[in-house]
Structures are given as structure tokens and as C-alpha cells.
Amino acid sequence: MDSITQAALGATIAGAVAGKQCNAKVLLVGAALGTLPDLDVVLDYGDAVSNTIKHRGFSHSLLLLPPFALLLSWLYCRFRPDAFWNFKRVSVLTLSVLVTHTLLDAMTTYGTQLIWPFEGYFELRNIFIIDPLYTVPLLIAIIVALFSNANGAKWCQSVLVLSTLYLGWGFTAQQYIANRVDQNLAQQGLPNKQVMITPTPFNTVLWRIVVMDEHYYWEGLASLLDEDKDIEFIARPKGAWPLEEKPDTLRGLKAFSHNYLNYREENDELIVSDLRLGMANNLAFEFIYAKRDDSGDWVLIDAPKRFPSPRGFEHLNTLWERLMGDQSIDANLTKQTLGYNR
Template sequence: MDSITQALLGAALQGSLLGRIQGRRALAYGAALATVPDLDVFVHYADPVSQMTFHRGFSHSLFMLTGLAVVITAVVMALARWRWPDHGYRWPRLLLTFWLVLVTHPLLDAFTVYGTQLLWPLQVTPQSWAGVFIVDPVYSVPLLLTVLYAAVVGLGQRARRLLTVALVFGALYLGFGVGARLLTEQRFAAALDAQGIAHERVRAVPMAFNTFIWRVLATTPDGHYYEGVSSLFDHAPPEMQRQPLHLEAAQPLAGVALHERLRWFTDDWLRYDVIGDALVVSDLRMGTPSDYNFRFVMARRDAQGQWQAVQPSRWRGSHAGGLVDRQMLALMWRRIFSQTPPLPLAAWQALSVEGDAAR
């Protein structure tokens, strides 16, 4: 999730577990320690596909972070014995605190759709549980309020109890998000079955800032996919549209290492578009309907009209603007509670096609 929420989670954890000993400093220490896994953003990679697929890698590994927790605990205990003989620290509690502050960062990230390599260096598909949007005020605001309260009044028993309540609420909310995703996928699959539409995989992703309305994808055996929108409050089948994956366009990328890595990282939720002389590969999982955040130019036609794989670059039409477009957000929020009128998926798709053609 976003860095502020990660810092708040670390502050709440360390404040609730070590606040009695460290006082308000526990909040600052926990917030700082919780940001450590994201220091990989300062590693520079040669291309955006590598930047995307190596992020949330080694620094988010449960193995690496467990080892780091042991090292930090040993250092703190050694310093405490030297400088503060009456520190009150105990190995088990200190180790548990540091471990939780560190590993809950990648675990929280894994509840988003991006993909988190919890088991690095094992080359398993990154975890992408898609239970919450990358920014969700329902999860973040309780942490913010309780951390601010503890910072003002101190880490007394009441403040530590409130921090614990916020943490438990957050855990329950994450569970609710995963349950809502599974229910949404089941509903979408049932809607496809009712129309006699064969499908292979179904994937639901929360739309901006909530867990009540979901964008849903379903692939078909004939190389197409259905993209739709479904709310937990729906009583009728969701609106959806059929679009091509253009899998045949991927042939120039056969055997290309970065393309294979992108397929692995996204669990192969990819679409291919020939736009002018560029082959654009889109990650279908993130963005709004027909406006995907991660799009990469991975091949180009040469002077003889032959496709050649190139070092990936961001397609100049890829952006995150759809996440904050006020008009689109207003339509989405209204759609949570009412299916009439449906979201204009076809119109959004047409705008996306027109935008690509103009670039």
C-alpha cells in the first residue's frame, strides 16, 4: 500500500508492543523501520519492465526480513546492555516487535494487486491477493487517528489498547476485502455462465479507494477477455464488454527474457496492441476499464516491416490519471449503490482507442 499507511502500521505495531518501555519514541521507531522494505525504490534499473518486476522483490522477502529482524534485535540488545542497563527489553518481545513491523509491510502489500515476492529468492508467482486498493481510507484512517492520539497523550494503557483495536480492525478489513473479491469473482463467473460464455480465469480488482465496487476480468478460450464492473450491492448481472487479447501479436516477443518475466510477474494478465509501428504490452490488472496504468513498448517494426524486440519503454499513453479523474470517480461511486445507468464501458474503451491512435 502507500508509504504513509505502511509507516502508520509500523508505528501502531511498535507503539502497542513497546510503547510501555519506549514511550512516544516507539511510534517514530516503528514508522521508520516499517519503511525499510521500500528502500528498493532507490535501486535504478535500465528499463521500466525491470523496475516494475524487481520492485517488491528481495527487500520484501519474508526470509530476508526475518534475518534482518534478528540482526536488529541483537544490535539493540547489545546497545541496551551497554548504555541502558535497566532498559527492560527482553529478547522474545523485542524480536517479535521488529519482525512484525518488518514483515507486515510486504504482507500488506500482498493484499494489493501489484504483486509482492514474499518468498524471494524462490521464483514463485508474486502474491497478489487484491483485497484492497493501493490507497484505502477505511484501512488507513483508524491507524492515523490512533497513532496521532498516542503521539499527543503518550503511550499509556488506553493509547496502547486503541492502537491494538485499530490493528485488529485493519486485519478484519483486509479479510473482508479478500472475501468480497472472491464473492465478486463468483458472481461474475455465474453471469458469464448464464449467458453461455466459456471462460478460463476470473480476476477481480478493487476500484479506487474502496472495497465495494470491483473491476472484473475473465479470459476466454478463444483469446478474448471480458471486462466488467460489479458492486457488492448489485441485484442484476454486471455490465461487461468483450475485448481481444491479440495474443498473436506477441509472437515477436517469444523467448524474450523481459517479456517472460513480465508474464510471470503479472500471472500472464497481459494484452497486446499494435499501435502504429509499436507493439504495446498492457498489464490488465491495474487501472480503470480500458485505461491501464502499466503499458510498455516492447517491439517495433524496422524499415523492412519486420518486428524487432527492443528495450522496453513506457508507452507514452500510460498514466495513472484514471485513478483520480473526478468525473470517472463520481460515476464509480454512484455505481456502488445503483446499477442504473451502467458505467459507460464502451465509451471509455472508444476514448482509449482514440487516444492511442492520436499518440
């Protein structure tokens, strides 16, 4: 999730644990702890792909965070002994904030290395990386807690229940859409082995579907408000890696994306795109791996570079119309808003 959400979640959890001791200082500490795991973004692993796939690694590991939380708690109690903030209470607060950070990240589409140093990216994809309906209640609870010490903790506790229910709602909505997708794939004779269902920006009502096959992939949209349960899928060429040599970063990108990858040539550059994050022409992670030389042969570049693909939100009004169930714009929305008019 975004940094504001993680800070807000950390502050709210801290306020809930603090009880009658909930105050601005406690909320600030919770916010700081909530952003701590994401400080790994300052590390440079040498190239754009490595910086992407190694984020949410050791700093998000459920194998490392508990002992780290206990160490922080021991250090705090060692140098700031306090009758109320004893080791047990401090460790509960610290561990709760750090663990919920990584668990929330695992509910987005990006992928989180929950068991680092062991391999594996985990994601549920039941919430978009920015969702106001999740974040705003947390911010409200923090504001109330700042100006109402007596009821601040109760507000934090209540909003945490509400936010958890919202995550459950996202998962339930995803399963409803998944059942609809299964029916449509069977009716349309499309493959059903590698299917991704993820929310579109800022909501859990309109969902994007990506279906992979050996040579093609299909994109479609489905809203909970659709009257017609048919889904229009648009076929795209998947492309293929054209070189015999496969760099380590490509293998890493395949693992990170679960092989939801597209390969294309543009302006004599070989571009590899992660199809999961964003919406086609607004994909978040695209990388330049090779360029054609004077003879027309592909030559790997020394280090993959980020492709400057547009990642704006100029089509949000159209997405809103689609969210509300206007399926008449599906073909135009998928082909133009989602891109691939190349």
C-alpha cells in the first residue's frame, strides 16, 4: 500500500494498543513504525529490475520482523523504562504495526516476499495499492484521537475493525467476480489455467481480468454493478523473448510477476512489461532489456532500464462510468484507455 496508508494504519494500531495512554506521541511512533519496512526503497541493487523485484524483501519478511520487533522493544525498555510501557506492551505494539504492514502489502497486486530469505512472492490482489475507502477512516480515527484523548483509543479500535471488514469485503467481491469469470471463460472457450483478477484504481467494485495463454493473453473488465454478466475479452499478442541468452534479471522478473509478462518491440527496443500492475498502456513496470544494432540484431544492454510508459489517471472518468455498469464502453475502454494502440 501507499506510504500514507501504512503510516495511518501504524498510528491507528498504536492508538488502539495504547488505550487510555493514547496521545500524539504514541500516534507518531506508530506512524513511524508503519513506514519503517518501506525504507528498503533507498537501497540500490544495481538496475531498475532488481530495484523493483527486491523491494518488499527482507524488510517485509514474517521470519525477520518478529525478532526485529522484539529487539526494538527491548532497546526502548532498556533506555526508557516505564511502568505502563513495559516490554510486553511495547512489543505487542511494535510487532502488531510491523506485521500488519507486510500483511496489508500482501493483499495488493505487487507481491510481497513474506518468507524471505526463502523464494516466493505472495499476493491476494483484493485491494488496490491506493484505496480511499480503506485509508480515510484510518485518518479520521487519528484526527479524533489527537483531539479526544478519552475516546481516541476506542475510535482507533473501532476503525481497525471496520478496515479489516473492508479487506474481507474486497476478498468476497473478488471471489464473486472469479465465479463470473470462470463461467465466461468456459462459455467463450478461453483458457483457464493462469487468470488474474485485480481491482482497478481506487475501488473494489470494478475488476480487471487478465487471462494468459502460450501465445496470447486476454483482458477484460467486470463490475459488481453490471446487469449483463457477459465479459468482453480483448485478445493481445503475448510476444516472446527473442534472444538465446536469458539474464538473471529476466528470471527474477518472471518469478516476481508469476510470468504475467508481455514482450514487444518499440523503436528498436525490446520492452518487457509486467501485465499485473496498472492497465495496459498505463502499466507501472516496463523495462528496456535490449536494443537492435546496425545489423538489426538484438544486443542486451548492460543493465535493464525503466521504460518511460505513461502512468497517469486521465481516464478515471471513463473508468467511473464503467464501474457504474456501463458495459457499452467496454470495447472502446479496453482498446484505448487500456492502450495497445501501438
